[in-house]
Amino acid sequence: MNITINGEVAAFPGDPSVADVVGHLGLSDGGIAVAVDGAVVPRGCWSTRLIDGAVVEVVTAVQGG
Amino acid sequence: MVNPVSDQLRIADREFGSRLIMGTGGAANLDVLQRALVASGTELTTVAMRRVSAGATAGVLDLLRRLDISVLPNTAGSRTAAQAVLTAQLAREALGTAWIKLEVVADERTLMPDAIELVDAARRLVDDGFVVLAYTNDDPVLAARLADLGVAAVMPLGSPIGTGLGITNAHNIEMIVAGVTVPVILDAGIGTASDAALAMELGCDGVLLASAVTRAADPPRMAAAMARAVQAGWLAAGAGRIPKRFWAHASSPEADVTATAGKCWPPI
Numbered sequence: 354m355n356i357t358i359n360g361e362v363a364a365f366p367g368d369p370s371v372a373d374v375v376g377h378l379g380l381s382d383g384g385i386a387v388a389v390d391g392a393v394v395p396r397g398c399w400s401t402r403l404i405d406g407a408v409v410e411v412v413t414a415v416q417g418g
Numbered sequence: 419m420v421n422p423v424s425d426q427l428r429i430a431d432r433e434f435g436s437r438l439i440m441g442t443g444g445a446a447n448l449d450v451l452q453r454a455l456v457a458s459g460t461e462l463t464t465v466a467m468r469r470v471s472a473g474a475t476a477g478v479l480d481l482l483r484r485l486d487i488s489v490l491p492n493t494a495g496s497r498t499a500a501q502a503v504l505t506a507q508l509a510r511e512a513l514g515t516a517w518i519k520l521e522v523v524a525d526e527r528t529l530m531p532d533a534i535e536l537v538d539a540a541r542r543l544v545d546d547g548f549v550v551l552a553y554t555n556d557d558p559v560l561a562a563r564l565a566d567l568g569v570a571a572v573m574p575l576g577s578p579i580g581t582g583l584g585i586t587n588a589h590n591i592e593m594i595v596a597g598v599t600v601p602v603i604l605d606a607g608i609g610t611a612s613d614a615a616l617a618m619e620l621g622c623d624g625v626l627l628a629s630a631v632t633r634a635a636d637p638p639r640m641a642a643a644m645a646r647a648v649q650a651g652w653l654a655a656g657a658g659r660i661p662k663r664f665w666a667h668a669s670s671p672e673a674d675v676t677a678t679a680g681k682c683w684p685p686i
Contacts, residue, residue: 359469359470360469378470380470383479384479384512384513385470385512386467386507386508386509386510386511386512387508387511388504388507388508391504393504393507393508393511395511396511410469410508411469411470412467412468412469412470412505412508412512413467413468413470413479413512414465414466414467414478414479414489414491414509414512414513415465415466415467415468415478416442416443416444416445416451416465416466416477416478417441417442417443417464417465417466417468417492417494418441418442418443418464418465418466418490418491418492418494418519418521418628
């Protein structure tokens with residue numbers, strides 16, 4: 354299926370979960386949050402399976418403000 | 419509001435020993451940022467929320483944690499209430515804090531708050547249990563509306579973000595201070611130490627600045643200056659300054675002035 358991650362479309366085999374997507378980005382733990390189709394998915398729900406065409410945003414804190 | 423008697427800056431249910439809130443944007447690297455933050459004595463510092471790059475490490479968060487500085491995420495980059503609300507929710511999830519600096523700007527050139535989107539976002543976030551520190555313009559009416567909505571602090575700009583123009587409308591800032599009971603934090607446009615001191619003398623409870631320090635030639639030195647300026651302004655604000663007078667008012671006594679013997683000096 355095709356998932357849009359941070360604005361870029363990526364093809365994922367099988368049935369990826371939110372956790373799979375975060376892992377795919379090779380991110381260190383902590384300080385990260387995920388939204389799927391405009392809604393925040395809490396860390397406790399990262400095992401949720403994504404549907405084809407899902408738009409995922411993975412964000413963290415950076416210098417700014 | 420009138421400066422409280424306590425030395426501490428009180429926002430919502432927290433107290434801070436420093437009335438200087440720092441931003442992290444614009445610093446050339448984490449090392450100079452660290453030295454500036456330490457020199458500033460700040461206890462609360464803002465970060466922005468952005469898409470993660472692959473393999474990224476949590477540099478700025480680690481830094482703030484090591485320095486024992488509380489993190490205040492902001493919604494910088496948001497143009498609409500919907501964006502700001504989602505960003506705030508992501509920040510709460512990522513950082514485990516319900517505190518948010520709400521910043522919703524209208525355009526890139528002015529970076530002025532979009533009042534309509536700001537009020538909408540503030541209402542939604544307050545209803546969702548956030549502790550909202552609302553970045554606003556210097557309109558006392560808008561500030562009062564935000565306070566009525568239940569924001570924890572109003573943060574009027576002195577001048578647009580990054581301009582270093584200082585406080586362009588001191589009277590408006592004074593009206594804001596007089597018109598709300600929540601803390602007033604002067605936020606944006608500070609250029610140098612005297613601007614920060616003035617903000618406090620106008621009655622603000624604190625100052626938030628980033629560019630004035632991070633983009634200065636010597637950020638740690640400017641941060642040290644800002645720490646002293648905020649303290650100086652706060653002390654002066656509570657010291658009961660003399661009024662401004664049109665005519666001179668001698669500080670030395672007028673009576674018993676030594677008489678001279680006319681123009682014979684030196685004695686022949």
